[in-house]
Amino acid sequence: MKRTTARKLPYTILGIVFLLIMLFPIYWMANTSLQSGAAAVNATFFPVNPTFAAYGQAISEQLGNMGTSLLIAIGTVIFTLVVAAPAAYAMAKFRLRWVSVIMLALLISQMIPGIVIANALYSIYNNLGLLNSIPGLILADTTTSIPFAILILRAFMESIPPSLVEAARVDGAGHWRAFWSIVVPISKNAIITAGLFSFLFAWSDFVFALTLTTSDTVRPVTLGIYNYLAANVQSWAPVMATATLASIPAIIFLVFAQRYISAGALGGAVK
Template identity: 55%
Template sequence: MKRAPNRGRASTIVGIVLLAVMLFPVYWMVNASLQPAGNTLQGGWFPFHPDFSGYVTALRDQGRNLVTSLIVALGSVVLSLGLAAPAAHALAHLPIRGTNFVLFGVLVTQMVPGIVVANALYSAYNDLGLLNSYLGLILADSTAGVPFAIIILRSFMRGIPREIIEAARVDGAGRLRIFRSVVLPVSANALITAALFTFLFTWSDFLFALTLTTTETVRPITLGIYEYIGVHTNHWNAIMATAVVASAPAAVLLVVAQRYVAAGATSGAMK
């Protein structure tokens, strides 16, 4: 009993050290973005005289790519939830044969390497005229969002008490009304969780962006940063500023939706 406080302090110190090691690249990215143009190795450990010219350059050169990523990410969220929510409800509550087989197929899709999907989509997109289009990227990124959302939503929806659904049926509600007015509101945390992870999948996608876009008309921010490095090797402040701006939406969403994510990810298992 006397050693418990010492062990607790030691664990806290180890945790702080590990956290500092993991967050140091983030700190250095922000620090480098506030340094004058030039080699980042010549910059100080703290920007006592911050220079925001890198952010001006980043927003000027990468603003369109940020908007593209935002459009594609939001489109993937809408499409993924629009397909996954009814599918998860059907797998959780409707008497459908072969449910386990369907779930196994959903899991298998998560195991397919992305490069295989990207190569297959490139040939199909070339024939359908979907290369270099918002719709093409939304459909491609949804191939990762839909299976994940189905797994999360079904796990949560299975925990919804049957009495709630039966009470709605007694009141005369049909299956569509039950799904819209009962299941979806109760599953708000799971929906937010699925939407957040789908957004993050899409926002950080590089493979589909590299494979399915060949012009500057539709170019997500991940591909923009990749090509930006080759052009501005002597302007690391602009490169790091672009990385900071690209990381901001994901970081803000994670902070805002943290409690919903925790509830949505664990409620299905706890119930």
């Protein structure tokens, strides 16, 4: 046991070093937000005299943008799961033609840069009147989240024993009742995983927000930080405070959904 521990010690130290390197930008962001200095490069390594004045300014100026991002993210999650869950179940359990082609198309869609999709959507949105609207941004964000959610959910639903669905069908349940009463509860981990990633996609979106909004009527927090940075380039504390506040929802969701993510992402790996 001592030899095993001694062998693992260098890997543990190396992992801690890499973790500290990856977390240092987050620490520096929070550290700078607590200091009153104007320039981030002049900030001390530790906030000796911390002040929360920058957070008060960030909340007063960016709270509306955070609310807009929250509405877009929640709407994206709902729309993604409503479309992706039945589609994944159909491709996993029904003998549909061209399933392999559809899966290949979903994979290819994940490789298309977001700016390409955004430019294509701009002309369509301009004709449909969806520019500068929350529904328009929700639809745009789902173009990224739905294919990814289908891939995750289908991999998990393929591992569900067919006998469970067949038993429900024998008892008189239709396809929709069997899906809702049997498949959805069993696929809870995968659904939460897909929903969380959909939330993160929408919450951190910048390309669609920048391309599909031309006024200040609808401004997500990512676009707010972008415009805020240009206006407050000489005062970095409010900018960093806004970035720190924008990171909190994602951190909270990741912490509380961690066990569901690991189970949902790996649930379809073993049948």
